[in-house]
Amino acid sequence: MFETGGMSLEVSGRPRLLDGAGSVEFDPAGFLALFAKTGVAAFDQLDGQFAIVLFDSAARTAYLARDPFGTIPLYSARAENRLAYSVSMADLLQLEGTTVDYDGSAIAYFLREGWAPPFTSFLKAVRPVRPGYLEIVTPEAHKIHRLHPRPGDYPLPVQASSPGVLLSRIRKAVRDSGPIDGMRIGVTLSGGIDSAAITALLREAYPGEELDTFTVGYGPDDPEIRGARATAAHFATSHHELFVGPQEVRDHVEETVAILGNPGGYDELPCLSALWKLAARHVDVLYSGNVSDAIFAGMSTHRRLWRHRTAERYLRPLGIRKGIDQGIHHKAQPGSVPCSVIGHDNASSRFQHWLGHASTLFDALKSDLDTWDERTGAQTLLARHHGIELRAPFAHKQLIEFALQMRDADKVNILGVKRLFRRSLRSIVPASIRYRRKGIQHLRYDAEMRTMVLELLEHYLPAKTLRSRGLLDPASAGRITADVRSGLTPTNFRYAWNAVLFEIWCRTFIDGVLAPTRRADPLAVAGE
Numbered sequence: 001m002f003e004t005g006g007m008s009l010e011v012s013g014r015p016r017l018l019d020g021a022g023s024v025e026f027d028p029a030g031f032l033a034l035f036a037k038t039g040v041a042a043f044d045q046l047d048g049q050f051a052i053v054l055f056d057s058a059a060r061t062a063y064l065a066r067d068p069f070g071t072i073p074l075y076s077a078r079a080e081n082r083l084a085y086s087v088s089m090a091d092l093l094q095l096e097g098t099t100v101d102y103d104g105s106a107i108a109y110f111l112r113e114g115w116a117p118p119f120t121s122f123l124k125a126v127r128p129v130r131p132g133y134l135e136i137v138t139p140e141a142h143k144i145h146r147l148h149p150r151p152g153d154y155p156l157p158v159q160a161s162s163p164g165v166l167l168s169r170i171r172k173a174v175r176d177s178g179p180i181d182g183m184r185i186g187v188t189l190s191g192g193i194d195s196a197a198i199t200a201l202l203r204e205a206y207p208g209e210e211l212d213t214f215t216v217g218y219g220p221d222d223p224e225i226r227g228a229r230a231t232a233a234h235f236a237t238s239h240h241e242l243f244v245g246p247q248e249v250r251d252h253v254e255e256t257v258a259i260l261g262n263p264g265g266y267d268e269l270p271c272l273s274a275l276w277k278l279a280a281r282h283v284d285v286l287y288s289g290n291v292s293d294a295i296f297a298g299m300s301t302h303r304r305l306w307r308h309r310t311a312e313r314y315l316r317p318l319g320i321r322k323g324i325d326q327g328i329h330h331k332a333q334p335g336s337v338p339c340s341v342i343g344h345d346n347a348s349s350r351f352q353h354w355l356g357h358a359s360t361l362f363d364a365l366k367s368d369l370d371t372w373d374e375r376t377g378a379q380t381l382l383a384r385h386h387g388i389e390l391r392a393p394f395a396h397k398q399l400i401e402f403a404l405q406m407r408d409a410d411k412v413n414i415l416g417v418k419r420l421f422r423r424s425l426r427s428i429v430p431a432s433i434r435y436r437r438k439g440i441q442h443l444r445y446d447a448e449m450r451t452m453v454l455e456l457l458e459h460y461l462p463a464k465t466l467r468s469r470g471l472l473d474p475a476s477a478g479r480i481t482a483d484v485r486s487g488l489t490p491t492n493f494r495y496a497w498n499a500v501l502f503e504i505w506c507r508t509f510i511d512g513v514l515a516p517t518r519r520a521d522p523l524a525v526a527g528e
Contacts, residue, residue, distance in 0.1 A: 007055070219243050
């Protein structure tokens with residue numbers, strides 16, 4: 001914490017300050033001087049990865065801000081005359097006096113999609129600070145101020161973008177994510193293009209440094225394992241592979257929920273927690289390709305939106321309208337339904353994903369910048385728990401600004417996704433990696449996995465437990481169990497997994513049955 005003249009400043013992450021020629025290292029005293037001169041406009045000069053809280057004791061005002069994609073977590077809870085905040089939701093859930101007032105809508109959304117809707121949690125009293133915003137909290141009011149870049153300021157792009165300019169910006173973002181200061185560095189490597197680009201540019205920026213790469217998968221035949229292995233061989237990294245099965249996932253699930261306080265991510269986060277634990281034995285800083293898919297349109301949902309709008313362009317003149325599958329994170333299997341919350345309209349939601357309203361990929365990016373969820377920050381928090389700093393160069397503003405000026409045609413076309421991004425990497429990444437088909441990395445939905453899921457359901461969701469808690473409908477949990485017993489699918493796995501995670505969360509933070517993990521950072525309280 002930096003304190004001077006009644007002002008206190010707490011910073012988490014690796015922020016930078018924009019100036020006329022680019023950005024410079026963040027200096028707390030310099031930022032407070034800038035704030036004294038320009039007010040809230042000072043927060044628009046922040047770049048990089050950051051969560052910042054500035055408290056003005058004289059005005060009894062707290063200013064809370066995060067980077068546009070929430071790569072650094074920050075949560076707040078307000079009660080009576082105090083505001084508590086922490087990078088860990090688990091801290092706030094364990095804070096004495098936190099009101100147990102459930103948000104049924106958020107729980108229902110989580111049971112379907114795997115994350116609470118943006119800016120919510122399972123409890124109404126505790127919630128994430130909005131990524132890309134400045135929240136101004138006084139005893140009388142709570143205001144929000146959109147930080148730069150403001151998506152509404154950008155018109156629909158019509159001009160083609162330059163691959164060379166994009167590469168120069170990616171280079172700068174990787175360089176600005178440093179320095180490494182003698183730290184051991186590594187990359188979370190998948191079979192895709194994002195982590196390959198980071199690896200290539202780290203090799204270029206730090207040619208003499210040892211570079212470790214890490215990949216997690218279900219076995220040697222996992223397509224991501226094979227792709228990452230080929231990428232590591234090309235760039236001559238010291239490569240580490242971690243194979244996880246149902247038992248390893250089960251072993252890490254309670255710990256993962258306790259660390260985060262905001263569970264989610266299907267089977268992904270326990271696997272990543274195990275990988276971070278391995279990586280901590282070799283590196284201090286781990287680079288990630290996170291956010292690239294969002295800004296350059298690399299997700300399956302982007303392809304689905306492009307295909308729908310392209311087909312509609314030709315079918316509408318014929319009087320034919322084609323519906324779009326509005327599943328957010330996956331296509332739901334017909335007949336499978338999530339666990340339901342008693343007394344709540346489980347089909348309703350305060351949050352609408354952009355598949356339901358966006359007409360362009362440009363609209364989709366603008367929507368993401370306004371409604372990003374907590375999965376990116378969750379990875380940072382898990383890594384920090386294991387002693388690793390996670391860096392995400394693609395989250396820097398210069399790349400977000402570039403993406404807001406890219407035509408849809410530069411993102412997705414008939415040949416695939418992230419078209420301009422792939423072309424920009426021609427000089428540093430070979431075509432065999434740039435255009436390699438990305439495999440789907442997940443655990444196998446086989447008999448061993450089904451057995452594990454059924455054991456979790458029987459252990460955590462017996463009807464007696466659900467009836468006594470009065471939140472989840474025992475009948476709906478029974479239907480999920482029967483569905484899994486008849487055959488495990490990606491959809492019923494996720495519905496079962498989400499219900500189990502929620503019950504683990506209840507036992508950890510409401511009942512206090514499961515031992516909470518150590519705190520990642522000290523809790524701060526302002527305005528008492």
